[in-house]
Amino acid sequence: MKKNIILIGFMGVGKGTTARAFAKKYGVYNIDTDDLIESKENKEVKKIFEKKGEKYFRECEQQTADWIEQCVTGTLISCGGGFYKVKNLKKLGTVVLLDASFEWIHNRLKTAKNSKQKLAKRPLFADEKKAKALYKEREKAYKKLADVIVDVEKYDLEDQLKYIAKKCGIKE
DSSP, X not given: OOSOEEEEOSTTSSHHHHHHHHHHHHTOEEEEHHHHHHHHHTSOHHHHHHHXXXXXXXXXXXXXXXXXXXXXXXXXXXXXXXXXXXXXXXXSSEEEEEEOOHHHHHHHHHHSTTHHHHHHTOGGGSSHHHHHHHHHHHHHXXXXXXXXXXXXXXXXXXXXXXXXXXXXXXXX
């Protein structure tokens, strides 16, 4: 795999889960943009938002995108929910949207074994009404940017992985 695969979608849709499963199944490396930022800043995303604000975090995302464009190939990259706003997203690789309804995502987070942890990790999900408004705001932009759209409500993880691989030219 020479070209990167860029997973985008709303927070909680399963980008990290999908990325880890894909990397294991197809023997590719995967990185997470939020993990990269946390490592560089030596702070959790939630703390970056609290201490330095969302604007600063978005600047960190752009720096991360610039680094990926210059230095990363052949990698599956799972992105934070707002990463789609970086200027050079389409230059980073094939953009794959993991798509689901807000209700499905919210239910997934609420019913997860570690739901408190999953919700606490997502500062923009603290207020459900605001999170739903944010979802509505991002939904069209995600679809417009995507080269491939995967409906995660309709397909199990294994079928999602096969579909992504097929659309991105990866052999079984």
